[in-house]
Amino acid sequence: MPAHANRIDVGDLNVYYGSFKAVEDVSMVIEPGSVTAFIGPSGCGKSTFIRTLNRMHEVVPGARVEGKVLLDGEDLYGADVDPVVVRRQIGMVFQRPNPFPTMSIRDNVLAGIKLNGARIRRSESDEIVEQSLRGANLWTEVKDRLDKPGSGLSGGQQQRLCIARAIAVQPDVLLMDEPCSALDPISTLAIEDLISELKKNYTIVIVTHNMQQASRVSDRTAFFNIEGTGKPGRLVEMDDTAKIFTNPSVQATEDYVSGRFG
Amino acid sequence: MTTDAVPATATGTLTHRRLPRYAPAVTLALSAAVGAGLSAAVGFSVPAFVVGALLAYMATITIAAGVVEGRRKAVDRLVTSLVYAAFGIALVPLTSVVWSVLANGLPRFGAEFLTTSLRNVTGLHDQQAAEGLAPYIGGAYHAVLGTFLITALATLISVPVGLLASIYLVEYGRGRLARAITFFVDVMTGIPSIVAGLFAAALFGVLFGVGTRNGFAGAVALSVLMIPVVVRSSEEMLRIVPNELREAAYALGIPKWRAVVRVVLPTAISGIASGITLAIARVVGETAPLIVTAGFTSSINNNPFADWMMSLPAYVYSQAMRPLSGSTPEPSLDRAWAAALTLVIIVMALNLVARLVARLFAPKNSR
Numbered sequence: 001m002p003a004h005a006n007r008i009d010v011g012d013l014n015v016y017y018g019s020f021k022a023v024e025d026v027s028m029v030i031e032p033g034s035v036t037a038f039i040g041p042s043g044c045g046k047s048t049f050i051r052t053l054n055r056m057h058e059v060v061p062g063a064r065v066e067g068k069v070l071l072d073g074e075d076l077y078g079a080d081v082d083p084v085v086v087r088r089q090i091g092m093v094f095q096r097p098n099p100f101p102t103m104s105i106r107d108n109v110l111a112g113i114k115l116n117g118a119r120i121r122r123s124e125s126d127e128i129v130e131q132s133l134r135g136a137n138l139w140t141e142v143k144d145r146l147d148k149p150g151s152g153l154s155g156g157q158q159q160r161l162c163i164a165r166a167i168a169v170q171p172d173v174l175l176m177d178e179p180c181s182a183l184d185p186i187s188t189l190a191i192e193d194l195i196s197e198l199k200k201n202y203t204i205v206i207v208t209h210n211m212q213q214a215s216r217v218s219d220r221t222a223f224f225n226i227e228g229t230g231k232p233g234r235l236v237e238m239d240d241t242a243k244i245f246t247n248p249s250v251q252a253t254e255d256y257v258s259g260r261f262g
Numbered sequence: 263m264t265t266d267a268v269p270a271t272a273t274g275t276l277t278h279r280r281l282p283r284y285a286p287a288v289t290l291a292l293s294a295a296v297g298a299g300l301s302a303a304v305g306f307s308v309p310a311f312v313v314g315a316l317l318a319y320m321a322t323i324t325i326a327a328g329v330v331e332g333r334r335k336a337v338d339r340l341v342t343s344l345v346y347a348a349f350g351i352a353l354v355p356l357t358s359v360v361w362s363v364l365a366n367g368l369p370r371f372g373a374e375f376l377t378t379s380l381r382n383v384t385g386l387h388d389q390q391a392a393e394g395l396a397p398y399i400g401g402a403y404h405a406v407l408g409t410f411l412i413t414a415l416a417t418l419i420s421v422p423v424g425l426l427a428s429i430y431l432v433e434y435g436r437g438r439l440a441r442a443i444t445f446f447v448d449v450m451t452g453i454p455s456i457v458a459g460l461f462a463a464a465l466f467g468v469l470f471g472v473g474t475r476n477g478f479a480g481a482v483a484l485s486v487l488m489i490p491v492v493v494r495s496s497e498e499m500l501r502i503v504p505n506e507l508r509e510a511a512y513a514l515g516i517p518k519w520r521a522v523v524r525v526v527l528p529t530a531i532s533g534i535a536s537g538i539t540l541a542i543a544r545v546v547g548e549t550a551p552l553i554v555t556a557g558f559t560s561s562i563n564n565n566p567f568a569d570w571m572m573s574l575p576a577y578v579y580s581q582a583m584r585p586l587s588g589s590t591p592e593p594s595l596d597r598a599w600a601a602a603l604t605l606v607i608i609v610m611a612l613n614l615v616a617r618l619v620a621r622l623f624a625p626k627n628s629r
Binding site for chain 1: 436504505506507508509510511512513514515516517520521524525528529625
């Protein structure tokens with residue numbers, strides 16, 4: 001268990017893009033130190049929803065939410081909450097690896113610290129780089145070329161570099177939006193192993209299209225569905241992963257996880 | 263012999279007859295001869311020769327290919343020759359400009375031309391020089407200096423304004439204001455340069471009295487022309503920075519302005535820098551706006567905020583249109599050509615610098 005719990009409570013959350021309601025009425029609890037997987041067909045709002053957990057949806061013009069997201073009881077959408085501060089505590093890894101092309105591997109890892117204007121000593125930054133890269137299982141592969149550009153790595157390595165970059169700022173929660181969908185099976189396995197490691201220190205939420213992946217890495221699974229085009233996505237059910245995949249309480253979940261639709 | 267040996271090559275549906283590899287070269291040589299003959303018949307001239315040879319070549323190669331290779335190949339040969347001909351025609355103005363500027367400009371061009379001004383050089387000197395009694399004197403140092411100062415000032419004004427405007431448009435601008443800015447930038451791109459010059463002249467007339475002319479007024483006129491170019495090129499470059507990089511920065515808890523300064527700008531800087539260099543190259547040869555704002559002089563003026571200031575385009579114009587000596591204009595025309603050569607060299611150097619800058623700042627990719 002980490003020093004302080006990082007429990008996320010979501011209450012009656014609606015997400016809109018302009019006048020279009022993308023996600024409707026989601027309530028859930030994400031336990032600290034657990035891995036929670038979001039599954040569901042494309043367009044059901046799970047990526048939209050995960051972005052509301054660190055206010056990344058605000059990057060899209062016209063996107064807004066109604067409802068509450070509480071991190072340890074504190075509302076992320078409170079009046080005086082700065083989204084920048086929220087994102088420092090709730091990091092995110094994206095679908096496509098996106099290291100900064102102008103920076104070396106080392107600078108990529110330190111980006112969150114350096115770009116926030118913090119001045120750190122060389123020894124301290126060396127330590128952060130090594131810790132973060134070790135944490136992302138990338139240290140042994142890149143330790144001899146830390147000053148080479150990050151874009152020279154393979155896709156799987158780039159994604160692990162992005163994870164290292166995300167954990168270098170020491171967030172409490174790590175959101176992963178389909179982190180393996182652009183990777184080959186071997187890199188995927190490396191990332192999955194990494195997720196099991198990371199959950200010792202972080203609360204992890206992962207969106208995935210790969211149901212084997214959800215069952216391998218997660219403790220809890222949430223199934224999202226959409227009734228039809230133009231309708232908002234909804235949370236159908238959320239339960240322990242084992243239960244969702246063996247004995248779900250809703251028929252639609254069973255149909256989805258058994259591959260009968262979607 | 264084993265059963266998996268490669269079978270002997272068969273001639274079948276995959277092969278067909280082809281013109282020999284040397285056919286285009288031979289046809290071209292023959293067509294040149296035909297073209298020479300045709301043009302001699304109507305009185306020889308280079309254009310007639312080229313057109314005749316070209317037509318002869320196209321007809322021959324197309325018919326030959328049609329007979330030997332078939333319809334598709336014939337069309338291919340015809341279009342290929344058309345494309346090459348168009349390319350050649352497009353090169354004609356460029357090469358002839360460079361050629362005439364070099365041929366006419368080189369006699370007077372040199373260190374002496376670049377380091378002396380026209381102060382106290384009169385028509386009398388030109389007449390004596392033309393008669394061989396005295397050396398040719400009088401250079402364009404004051405004009406080179408003026409062009410440098412005016413363009414540098416214009417760049418100093420345009421780059422911050424243009425770059426910040428493009429950052430606003432790409433990163434912050436939403437809705438009506440951004441659309442209005444885009445619209446007016448487009449309108450500004452089309453402003454005739456003389457209008458920009460008159461605008462600056464009128465502005466300085468209102469502010470500092472009618473008839474105020476100095477290098478700074480010229481710089482203002484040039485920046486009216488330069489800002490839209492900088493906005494446009496920087497905007498394009500900022501827009502092609504992938505959104506994923508911005509999101510990656512935001513997800514690290516980096517404030518938006520830092521993400522723009524430390525992630526977006528460095529990623530786009532090579533394109534922005536070369537765009538700026540090309541914008542400089544675009545305005546460095548502007549004549550009309552400088553004539554009405556900076557004026558003419560034959561003396562060195564290194565203060566752009568006071569007194570008239572010469573620039574290279576204005577120098578070319580005045581030497582060509584108002585020679586120092588009315589009776590022997592040739593020395594003045596030579597000076598105009600030498601100044602034009604200087605200008606062409608500056609523009610070419612700027613274009614090379616733009617490429618160099620783009621390569622130097624480009625994100626390094628080891629793959």
